[in-house]
Amino acid sequence: MEFANKEYLFLLLLVIPYLLWYLMYRKKSEPTMRVADTFAYRFAPKSWKVRLMPLQMLLRVVAFVMLVIVLARPQTQNSWKNKTVEGIDIMLAIDVSTSMLAEDLKPNRLEAAKQVAAEFISGRPDDNIGLTIFAGEAFTQCPMTTDHSSLLNLLQNVRTDIAARGLIQDGTAIGMGLASAVSRLKDSKAKSKVVILLTDGSNNMGDLSPMTSAEIAKSLGIRVYTIGVGTNKVAPYPMPVAGGVQYVNVPVEIDTRTLSDIAATTNADFYRATNTGELHEIYKEIDKLEKSKLSVTQFSKRYDAYQPFAAAAALALLLELLLRITVFRRIP
Structure with missing residues (x-):
């Protein structure tokens, strides 16, 4: 002090x-008081x-x-304090297209993905983690950081209707989402560089194909773990109607082959999550990734x-x- x-x-x-x-x-x-004799008070307690x-x-x-x-x-x-911690560089790439509003995962696919991703982030305090979101186009919601409080706040601010409200173009640009995440990792000095890409569809937008982005990731030594989220066959989807919401069953069309090829190309794994429990288990499996040393400077x-x-x-x-x-x- x-x-x-x-x-x-x-x-x-x-x-x-x-x-x-x-x-x-x-x-x-x-103040004092005079008395004739103090003998009586001599031994008084x-x-x-x-x-x-x-x-x-x-x-x-x-x-x-x-x-x-x-x-x-x-x-x-x-105070400035330099310390070396064990961790890896990770970019989360999350699909925010309107199809992520389907409620086969509770409360819906995107909210379930955000909840599980938040738990994953909280469980890896020493990792350098960032966030990319994509629909018909992609952008970085948070660059890689060890300030996980800020990262979690930005993650929670990702709205489920971001594409529905026209803030970004709707669709599923997997190649662009992966390329955006890879661009944040290309200058990383960490021994382990990882992208965790989560989507519920197939690539239908963007100027860059998913496999081209995967080859770029491979050349930079980045492993891409892919997750296809959504139940099998059909899923309930909230369709706005006059005076309320009507649920309709929409087909689940996940391009598992492309997602699997992306993971295989970068020496990683592909996962399918048909419910929130499986999604939890997938992130637990990815949590066992190799760790490498990072130098962190803290300022108070x-x-x-x-x-x-x-x-x-x-x-x-x-x-x-x-x-x-x-x-x-x-x-x-």
Whole structure:
């Protein structure tokens, strides 16, 4: 801890003359009563009130010391700390097309994917993780970071209707989503570089084919784990109608062959998740990935830390005042 106004600490020297005055001259200034003979009081035991009388002086000293510390402005220290942790570089690529609103996974495919991805992120605190989202086009929602609190906030802000509201073009551009994630990993120095790509459809948009993106990932030493999410055959889909929502069964069309080829090309694995439980198990399996060393620099900012001392001073003053007007109250 550091003090912004160290000169105020010299006021603590005033405690010494106060203690000397209390010990040497305090009793002389207290009121007395003359009696003919003190023999009867010579061996009388002191009451607990008499024994606790110095407590008032102690509380005043504590309050004064705390107030001086508050004036000196105690602050936490700025610090830079370099450390080496075990981790890998990971980019999550998640499909946000309108078909991800299907409710074969609860509450729907995208919300289930976000929930499981959030648990995966929380379970790997030392990893450098980023997020790419894609539908008919792709963009980076969060670059790779070890600040997982910010990453989780950005993940939760991914809306299930982002494509339905026209914020990005609808469709499934798997090649573009994978290329966006790969571009974030191309300059990585980590020994292990991984993309986890999750989709519920087949590539029907974008200027780059999925296999071209897979070859680029392979050339950069990036492994791409692919996940096809959705039940078999048909899935319930909420269709907006006048005055509410009507559920219709839509066919599940996952290009498992392309997803499998992407994974095989990059020496990774392809998974199928037909329910939320299977999706959990898939992320647990990926969680067993090899780890490599990362160098992380942490910075902590300086903040004022006077609040505990101010509270202690106020408490000591209040307690001393209460004792003076109750337990140690004197009759003039």
